Structures are given as structure tokens and as C-alpha cells.
Amino acid sequence: MPDNPFCTTIAEQLNTGILILDLEFNIVEWNRFFAIHAHKDAKDVIGKNVFSAFPELPQKWFERKLSSVIQLNTQSFCSWEQRHHLFELSHTRPITTDSHFMAQNCTFLPIVTDKVVNHICILIEDVTDVCHYQTKLNKALEELAKANRIDGLTQVFNRKHWEECLDQEFSRARRYDHGLALIMFDLDHFKLLNDTYGHQCGDMVLIETAQKISSLLRLCDQFGRYGGEEFAAILPETDLIGAIDVAERICREIEKLVINFQDKNIRISTSVGVAIISPNDKRYEDLISNADHALYEAKATGRNKVCAAKEIEYILEE
Amino acid sequence: MSLSVLICDDSNMARKQVLRILPESLSENVQLATNGVEALEILNNQPIDVLFLDLTMPIVDGVGVLQGIKEAGISVKVFVISADIQPEMQNKVLDLGAKAFLRKPVQLDVLTTHLTQHDIL
Amino acid sequence: MKNFNLNEDQQDCLQEIINVAMGQASDQLARYLDTFVYLKVPSIEQVSSQHLSDTLKSEAQSVAVVSQGFFGYEGIRGEALLMYQPKDSDRLADLLGYEPDELSVEEQIIDLSSILTTTFLNVFASQIDNQMSYSAPRLLFSSNSDKNTSSESSISEHIQHNSFNWDVALKVKISYQVTDYSFNCDMILLIPESAIINITSVIDRILEEY
Numbered sequence: 001m002p003d004n005p006f007c008t009t010i011a012e013q014l015n016t017g018i019l020i021l022d023l024e025f026n027i028v029e030w031n032r033f034f035a036i037h038a039h040k041d042a043k044d045v046i047g048k049n050v051f052s053a054f055p056e057l058p059q060k061w062f063e064r065k066l067s068s069v070i071q072l073n074t075q076s077f078c079s080w081e082q083r084h085h086l087f088e089l090s091h092t093r094p095i096t097t098d099s100h101f102m103a104q105n106c107t108f109l110p111i112v113t114d115k116v117v118n119h120i121c122i123l124i125e126d127v128t129d130v131c132h133y134q135t136k137l138n139k140a141l142e143e144l145a146k147a148n149r150i151d152g153l154t155q156v157f158n159r160k161h162w163e164e165c166l167d168q169e170f171s172r173a174r175r176y177d178h179g180l181a182l183i184m185f186d187l188d189h190f191k192l193l194n195d196t197y198g199h200q201c202g203d204m205v206l207i208e209t210a211q212k213i214s215s216l217l218r219l220c221d222q223f224g225r226y227g228g229e230e231f232a233a234i235l236p237e238t239d240l241i242g243a244i245d246v247a248e249r250i251c252r253e254i255e256k257l258v259i260n261f262q263d264k265n266i267r268i269s270t271s272v273g274v275a276i277i278s279p280n281d282k283r284y285e286d287l288i289s290n291a292d293h294a295l296y297e298a299k300a301t302g303r304n305k306v307c308a309a310k311e312i313e314y315i316l317e318e
Numbered sequence: 319m320s321l322s323v324l325i326c327d328d329s330n331m332a333r334k335q336v337l338r339i340l341p342e343s344l345s346e347n348v349q350l351a352t353n354g355v356e357a358l359e360i361l362n363n364q365p366i367d368v369l370f371l372d373l374t375m376p377i378v379d380g381v382g383v384l385q386g387i388k389e390a391g392i393s394v395k396v397f398v399i400s401a402d403i404q405p406e407m408q409n410k411v412l413d414l415g416a417k418a419f420l421r422k423p424v425q426l427d428v429l430t431t432h433l434t435q436h437d438i439l
Numbered sequence: 440m441k442n443f444n445l446n447e448d449q450q451d452c453l454q455e456i457i458n459v460a461m462g463q464a465s466d467q468l469a470r471y472l473d474t475f476v477y478l479k480v481p482s483i484e485q486v487s488s489q490h491l492s493d494t495l496k497s498e499a500q501s502v503a504v505v506s507q508g509f510f511g512y513e514g515i516r517g518e519a520l521l522m523y524q525p526k527d528s529d530r531l532a533d534l535l536g537y538e539p540d541e542l543s544v545e546e547q548i549i550d551l552s553s554i555l556t557t558t559f560l561n562v563f564a565s566q567i568d569n570q571m572s573y574s575a576p577r578l579l580f581s582s583n584s585d586k587n588t589s590s591e592s593s594i595s596e597h598i599q600h601n602s603f604n605w606d607v608a609l610k611v612k613i614s615y616q617v618t619d620y621s622f623n624c625d626m627i628l629l630i631p632e633s634a635i636i637n638i639t640s641v642i643d644r645i646l647e648e649y
Contacts (some may be wrong), residue, residue: 064536065550071471074557077575082546105575330448331455334649374458374480401462404469404476422459423566 017089017124020111023070025050025063028119037089037102037126056088069108070117078106080131091128103131151225153203154210162224162232163284169222169234170284173277180277181235181243182291185213185250188269188303190229201261205268208259216250232291240276240310247272247306255304269304271295276309320346321438322365326357326383327372327399332422336370336399339426341439344368354378358386366394368438371416373400373407384414395436399424445639450483452642457481460563461613467558468615472534477616484610505552508574509560514637515569517608517630519560520579521552523623534617549576555615555624567641609635 017034026049045053069076080103091102105127111119149161173180194202214223222234235243251272259266273295281287290309298307323344327333333350351357353375373380396416408419418432433439465476503523510516531547532539553576564571609630616623
């Protein structure tokens with residue numbers, strides 16, 4: 001270290017590790033922070049090659065990284081988010097973390113003497129705290145995002161997320177020329193039920209209906225609440241016959257369902273519209289539109305039944 | 319008699335930079351062009367002894383001018399002055415007949431050396 | 440909001456300084472990466488923070504965006520955004536001189552971005568008798584990561600959070616094209632109004648010499 005008393009004091013008191021290497025990657029200098037956290041003696045470090053003093057370093061990567069600093073005379077960085085640590089240094093954080101090594105942000109600086117880069121200075125910043133809290137924050141955000149995808153009442157996908165799923169499934173079905181079916185459910189006379197028995201009853205009906213329908217779908221099917229009393233299911237790789245089959249089974253099960261509310265036995269039925277992806281469909285909204293038309297047809301022709309888009313097409317053609 | 323000079327660069331500042339360091343013997347008969355089309359028009363209509371040429375220009379670039387000169391068989395000593403200093407580019411312009419490649423911002427001593435080397439000074 | 444305008448001479452001067460910096464940086468890069476870097480004439484535009492999100496959205500589909508702050512003497516500072524579309528991200532490691540499994544895709548992008556930013560700005564700084572320091576580069580968005588945010592919302596959010604810093608910024612668009620590896624990268628330098636004023640003084644000083 002230079003004779004300047006400020007530099008010496010600062011370097012020794014700093015809460016950042018300082019390591020100075022020559023062009024052969026031999027360690028020329030280090031500071032107290034480094035010595036303390038590396039648990040090594042100066043005699044095993046100063047004058048030694050950095051890779052023999054710290055064998056944990058990824059040598060090839062490290063050499064290439066430093067070569068950019070030397071050749072381009074420019075700073076380079078390595079953050080804990082890319083590599084948790086480079087040097088195995090212990091941390092002294094009061095909190096328990098997953099790793100007993102210090103999480104590090106490293107800066108590599110060129111040191112120029114006589115207009116040429118002759119040394120590299122490595123600064124090691126202890127970011128164990130940051131790493132710990134950032135990781136926790138990321139987890140919390142993940143959970144929040146998950147909550148944003150779910151409909152609070154029925155615990156199935158909310159409309160926004162469900163539509164995003166459909167968008168993706170539609171693109172995928174188009175790209176790989178796979179099948180895709182859409183089933184839309186609308187509870188019959190739901191408004192009447194709400195008016196007769198109250199909203200609490202209505203809510204319970206929605207919850208139990210959603211649960212029932214979910215139980216009859218496969219894991220790969222994506223089920224969501226589309227509107228107040230509307231639900232929709234995406235069935236990947238499913239043809240019309242298969243989709244109608246599932247829809248009819250669900251329709252029967254809902255018809256059989258008895259919901260107990262304040263000692264009353266509530267029964268419900270549902271109208272169902274089914275559509276499968278066709279070459280004419282340009283976007284996922286077209287598929288929704290077809291299923292919706294089929295649903296409307298079911299409503300208009302007696303309710304508590306299943307109508308499929310293709311059947312309607314035939315009717316219209318006649 | 320002084321030599322006729324043409325400075326071709328789309329940047330006003332760059333043209334001024336060259337003008338500023340031109341030796342006296344080259345400063346009396348100087349024309350300016352802002353792109354390759356203008357340069358070729360001037361070159362086709364009057365004898366120019368020395369051309370200072372930038373490479374990155376709109377419409378017709380420096381390479382286009384060099385090609386135009388070669389095709390028309392125009393006799394002129396071309397010195398390329400450019401920011402694009404990669405070896406590939408330098409070799410390319412020399413192959414196309416340029417006398418020398420000077421990197422921007424051009425220095426007086428460098429210019430003098432090259433002009434002397436090519437019998438202009 | 441003060442409207443900030445560079446006159447023709449100042450614009451021309453700045454353009455020329457940037458051209459020279461581009462040329463030298465490309466040369467350094469080409470030698471380090473052992474390939475040829477294609478130069479495109481940079482464009483300079485003034486943008487307001489409100490319009491910045493829009494102008495950035497219009498920058499085609501980008502795969503990754505890396506942000507890095509830079510600061511020099513005389514109050515010259517800003518943020519470099521590198522918007523980047525590798526057509527073949529595996530080859531990036533190769534381009535940078537590493538084995539493909541030696542570093543993650545994120546790391547490759549960040550490394551390359553830092554190199555592109557710092558080589559250019561170092562030369563730019565030396566043209567105006569200045570010197571730059573840099574903050575660590577940060578990946579704002581990458582389509583390869585698990586994050587589901589779209590690049591547009593990420594960048595917009597980023598700008599909104601920082602918009603109190605400036606009303607008007609200088610957007611210098613520099614396109615790097617590395618031919619052997621067919622990847623494109625756009626560098627956008629956001630320079631806040633206060634710093635533009637400082638740069639203008641420097642430009643005026645240079646213009647006075649002519």
C-alpha cells in the first residue's frame with residue numbers, strides 16, 4: 001500500500017475486500033478485510049498465484065474476465081445474482097442464511113502505470129444481507145403473483161390469467177397443429193337464486209360448482225372463472241367428441257349436485273357451450289366467440305344441456 | 319501553383335477539422351462536399367489533385383466514391399479520413415486505390431507525414 | 440418543462456464526437472472479440488420522459504435489456520440501456536471467449552453489454568477530456584429468464600421510477616452488428632437535462648476552436 005496515511009487507514013478499515021493482482025495473476029497486495037474473512041495468513045497469499053491461494057476460483061472464467069479488463073482498460077463487474085460468490089469468504093451476518101459463504105459483488109478495475117495496464121484491483125463487497133432479503137422478496141412477489149392469478153371466491157383461475165392461458169394454448173395449438181377445445185359454463189337462473197336465497201347462498205353455489213367441475217377435469221385442463229356465474233375450461237389436445245363427452249358428464253353431475261345452505265337443499269343446472277379450434281379461427285377470441293354462440297344456443301333451447309359449435313354450423317348451413 | 323483540394327464529409331465539424339490543419343500550399347483552392355454524390359459530381363467535372371474522404375456518409379459513402387473514381391478512371395490522390403478504423407476497412411480502401419488511411423480526429427503531424435510520403439508536400 | 444435544443448452546429452459536433460468514439464470502440468471490441476464489428480451511423484434525438492416509454496416500445500422486439508449507469512466529471516452522467524436480440528444465444532459465450540457452459544445466458548448478456556457500454560463511453564469521454572466511472576450493469580429483462588414480465592412493462596416501470604430525475608433526455612441510438620455471430624444490439628444513452636447542459640458547454644468549447 002502506498003505511503004499516503006489516508007490510503008492505508010481507509011484500506012485497512014474498509015468493509016470491502018481489496019485484492020491486487022499482477023498480469024500473471026499473482027497476488028501483490030490485500031487488505032485486512034480480506035485477511036479476516038479468508039482465514040488465511042499473508043505468507044500463504046502475498047506473492048502467490050491467486051489460483052493456488054484460492055483454489056475455489058473458476059480459473060478459466062476468471063482469466064477471461066480479467067482479460068477484458070486488461071485488454072480494454074475498462075472496469076468489469078460480477079454480481080451475486082450471477083454468481084453467489086467467487087472467493088470462499090465467511091460472512092459475519094447475525095442472520096442465518098442458506099450459505100455460510102459471503103455473497104459478493106465484485107468489481108474489477110484496471111490499474112494503469114506508464115500508460116499501460118499492469119495490475120488489476122479486485123473489490124469484494126459483502127452483500128450477504130442484500131442477497132438474503134432480495135431472495136425473500138422474490139419469494140413474496142412470487143406468491144403475490146400467484147394470488148393475482150386466482151379468483152378469491154372460488155380459488156380457480158381468474159379471468160385475466162385464464163385468458164392468458166388460452167392465448168398461449170391457442171398459439172401452441174396453431175404452431176404444432178394440435179387439437180384444442182373450449183367449454184363454457186353458465187349457471188342457469190343464477191340471478192333468481194341470488195334474489196330468492198341471497199348472495200351468501202349464491203357464493204356457496206359458485207364455490208361448490210367450481211369445485212365439482214374442477215374435479216371432473218384433467219390436470220392439464222385449465223379452468224377459470226370467466227364472469228359472475230360463468231366458468232370456462234381449456235382442454236388441450238382434445239377433439240370435439242372428447243370435449244362434448246366431458247361437457248355432458250359435467251352437465252349431469254351439476255344437475256345431480258345438492259348444495260346444503262341453511263338447511264335448504266339447493267339444486268342447480270348449467271348450460272354449456274363447446275367449441276374446438278378450427279382453421280378459420282385467427283385468434284383465441286374467435287374460439288371464445290364460437291363457444292359463446294354454442295352456449296347461447298343451449299340457453300335458448302331449454303338450458304341444462306350441452307351445445308357444440310360445429311352442430312350449430314350445420315344448422316345454420318341448412 | 320497551388321493544388322486543388324476536395325474535402326468530402328457529411329459532418330460540418332469534420333470538414334472544419336481538416337481545413338484547420340491543411341498546410342498553406344493546400345489551402346487556397348479548397349472545395350467541400352457533404353456526401354459521395356456531390357463529391358463524384360465535382361470530381362467528374364474538374365481536375366482535383368487531392369481528396370480527403372470520409373467513409374460513413376449518406377446516399378453514396380466513401381467506398382462508393384472510391385469505386386466511382388476507379389470506374390471512371392479519375393486521377394486524384396485520395397486520403398481516407400475516418401472513424402471506422404478496423405483493419406478490414408483500412409485494407410479495403412487501400413485496395414480500392416486510396417493512398418492512405420488516416421484515423422479521426424486527424425492530427426497535423428500524421429497528415430504532414432502522409433502528404434510528404436505521397437509527394438504532395 | 441424546459442425544452443432543450445441543440446443547434447445545428449452543436450448537434451453536428453456531438454454527432455462527430457460520437458462517430459469517432461464509435462469507430463475506436465468498435466476497433467477495440469473487434470480485436471478483443473476477434474471478429475468484425477459493423478458500424479451504423481448513430482442517431483441523436485431529444486425525448487421527454489413521457490414519450491420515452493413510447494419511443495422505447497417502438498424499438499422492435501428485444502430479448503434482453505441491460506442497464507448501466509455512467510458518471511464523469513463536470514456533471515456529465517446518464518444511463519445506458521442495451522437492448523439486445525441475439526438470434527443464437529449459445530454462441531454469445533463463444534463470442535466472449537468462454538465455453539458455453541461456463542456462464543449462464545444472463546451472465547453472457549450482462550458481460551457483453553458492459554463491454555459494449557464501457558468501451559464506447561471510455562472513448563467518448565476521452566474525446567471530451569473527461570473520464571467515466573460506471574455502476575454495475577443490471578439485467579432489466581430477459582426472455583430467457585423465468586420472470587414473466589414483458590420487456591415493455593419492465594422498461595416502462597424502470598423509467599417511471601427514475602423519471603423524477605429528468606424531464607428531457609438525449610437519446611443516442613447506436614447499433615452494433617457483429618457479423619460473424621449475427622447479433623444486433625442497440626445502445627440507448629439516456630442523458631438527463633442537467634447533464635445535457637454540461638455536455639453542451641463542452642461542445643461549445645470545442646466549437647470555439649474552429
